[in-house]
Amino acid sequence: MNKHALTIISLFSFVAAAAVFASGSPQDPSKEELKLQLPKPMFIGTPRNIKTPNLEVVTGKPRGPFFVPMGTIILSAKKAVTSSDMQPVIGELSFLTDGEKSGEDGYFVELGPGGQWVQIDLGASSTLHAVLVWHYHGQARVYRDVAVQVSDDKDFLKGVTTIFNNDHDNTLGLGLGRDKEYIETNEGRLIDPKGAKGRYIRLWSGGNTSNDMNHYVEVEVYGTPPK
Amino acid sequence: MTKTSYRGLVLAALAAAALFRFPSLGLRPMHHDEANQAVKFGALLERGEYAYDKSDHHGPSLYYATLASAYARGRATLADLDEATLRLVPAVFGLGLVALCLSFGTSLHPGAAALAALLAAFSPAMTYYSRFYIHEALFAFFALALLVGLWRYTERLSSLAAMAAGLSAGLLFATKETSVIIIPAAVVSIFLAGRLRGKTAFGPAVRLKISGEHVFLALLAFLAAAAVLYSSLGRNLDGPVDAVTAFKDYFAKGAAPSLHAHPLGYYLGILVFSKSGGLVWSEGAVFVLTLVGLAAIIARRSESIAGRRLGLYVAVYAGLTTGTFFLLPYKTPWNVLAFYTGWLLLAGIGGAFLIRAARKPALKAAVLVLLAAGLAHLGLQNYRANIRYPADPRNPYVYAQTSPDFLKLVRRVEDLAAVHPAKKSLLIKVVAGPYEQWPLPWSLRGYQNVGYWKNPADAGTLRDAALVIASDENASLLLPALGDSHQVEYYGLREGTLLALFIPDALWNRFLLSR
Secondary structure: OOHHHHHHHHHHHHHHHHHHHHHOOOOOOOOOOOOOOOOOOOOOOOOOOOOOOOOOOOOOOOOOOOOOOOOOEEOOOOOOEEEOOOOOOEOOHHHHHOOOOOOOOOOOEEEOOOEEEEEEEEEEEEEEEEEEEEOOOOOOOEEOOOEEEEEOOOOOOOOOEEEEEOOOOOOOOOOOOOOOOOEOOOOOEEEOOOOOEEEEEEEEEEOEOOOOOEEEOEEEEEEEOOO | OOHHHHHHHHHHHHHHHHHHHOOOOOOOOOOHHHHHHHHHHHHHHHHOOOOOOOOOOOOOHHHHHHHHHHHHOOOOOOOOOOHHHHHHHHHHHHHHHHHHOOOOHHHEOHHHHHHHHHHHHHOHHHHHHHOOOOOHHHHHHHHHHHHHHHHHHHHHOOHHHHHHHHHHHHHHHOOOOOHHHHHHHHHHHHHHHHOOOOEEOOEEOOOOOOOHHHHHHHHHHHHHHHHHHHOOOOOOOHHHHHHHHHHHHHHHHHHOOOOOEOOOOHHHHHHOOEEEOOEEEOOHHHHHHHHHHHHHHHOOOOOOOEOHHHHHHHHHHHHHHHHHHHHOOEOOHHHHHHHHHHHHHHHHHHHHHHHHHOOOHHHHHHHHHHHHHHHHHHHHHHHHHHHHOOOOOOOOOOOOOOOOHHHHHHHHHHHHHHHOOOHHHOEEEEEOOHHHHOOHHHHOOOOOEEEEEOOHHHHOOOOOOOEEEEEHHHHHHHHHHHOOOEEEEEEEEEOOEEEEEEEEHHHHHHHHHHO
16 A cells, blocks of 8 residues: 555544544543633634834823922933943943934843843932933833932942832842832833932843843933032 | 665654754743644543634644644643643654655655755754644645645555545645645646656656546545544534635635735745844755756756656645745745745755766765755754744744743742642633733643633722733723732733733732742
């Protein structure tokens, strides 16, 4: 007989026999089926990836106005940036303070996986009134373990004020964060430092919902410089 | 080519196919579609329930074939199943496809057959979807079985050969609705090839004569296979009817898709060249050899490699299937398997032709080195596609793939259930549209109380739930009500799609104390 025919017939017979066996399997008499009242999942075909360049605000509403003391200026523009990863694979640390906030490729810096920080030297100890952070807003994404600290100590060993922390399970070891996670948008995340003072601002993150890497498009620090 | 070297190549092809297909089958997170098939199979495994669903599922062959894998690995319920048990099925058929490349008999030069098998074994696309619990690997296997079956029938003109071809077509039809493209393409190709007259390198080309009895037997085998499977082994007589009426929907979906519409050159981009995020992908070795094979057949220079009739048969089949899938607006990357088999056969012919055409030893050695380099390139990309970047959006075979981040959500739910008094009976409410629900039903298969709703309004009170999982759209609706009393975590479901996990503060604090 044709070998091919034999192969196909054997395969089909095997599958059919297995199916018949399965349909006749007796149930354990000591057990009964658990009747769930909960709705079942809906079967549906293949989804499609969402392509949302420059994602708009999730709530559909723009952020409301934020008021700061008179004389507040941007302190971070063109200031020096250092990082726990001084050799980023993509982009440069200077992107954080260059004023470009596009969500497209070529405007973000990518730091290594896991917990990483970037640090901006404002040049002098200042009173801070607003910090705006854009990690990456080319697609819907949440950055994990976001924490922002301010200090006059460049090593952040003393005099550290934490102005934002959503590391709710203390992965970074900075203490339990009480702030909420958020979805990145082109508006950036506005953090209220409530007048915290410091020369250095350090921003932490621990990967994101798309991959384990850390990204920054821009960071803007607003405040009043020392007189 | 000596028998020893042929056997060595065959062994290498089968070993490579197995090595690429079987290890680490659980590595990639379950895709939406895989989870869909898995849950449907779970009903068949646990309760013997299966009914063809023409709206959202393809044919029955995958589910019945999976019974063999589940029994072999001692799995009796959906909760018992794992990714490897399910993906073993396409992997076995993927290996079978490599073996089928060697089944054209003496009409195909053994070097061409072995090279086609090697290329199929090394191909990243063939491997990727042979490790993917959907219908494609079975579909490609049965399509090649039909191609081989029709060819062997023309050689023998026997009743058994006719029935084997019919059975292959029946199983192909019972696998996926796109058989409506493959079966006519194969039949037209064999008839065109059968009209050839004259002597060929492999002997006289006998004009194809088909008896009515053989046609009847082939049809009988086709109908028997399709009817048995589509009717759920005789328990659902609507199944075979639905299998036919389904074509109305599939024609509409194929011609004017609401999702998955892609341009004409989409498949070329996947197979020949793509570049994303610093990664470059190409199965160019196969493509170049396919063109060489095609040119040799058209120029009638390949007759010492494949008989003129076989060459024409494979070329017409590859052309018809490739053309049809390219022209259809509806495109998903796994559909490449349906026509890529034809390319691989042509590539085998092309490679063998080049070796034969290189008469000088130095030139022959150069061709062999190039072919080995091509295989090595495919092998390297195979590793990258299937082991290094199996769920990375930069991988061209990845499509709407579940993010590895999703597995962190599953682990978090496991950790939270471990500290909850109800353990795995805790109430989980999933509030997400169907495109955001999967693969949760697979990943949460071990939990007894999981409910799924599209909208928060339909889910009743959410405060009675131990956990709430919501799409990001629904999460923004739930935040005002639950935000103050729940910890909220976001997880990536797919590229650009998030799920939010709402954890009551009491449970969250218990979890923190347990760490």
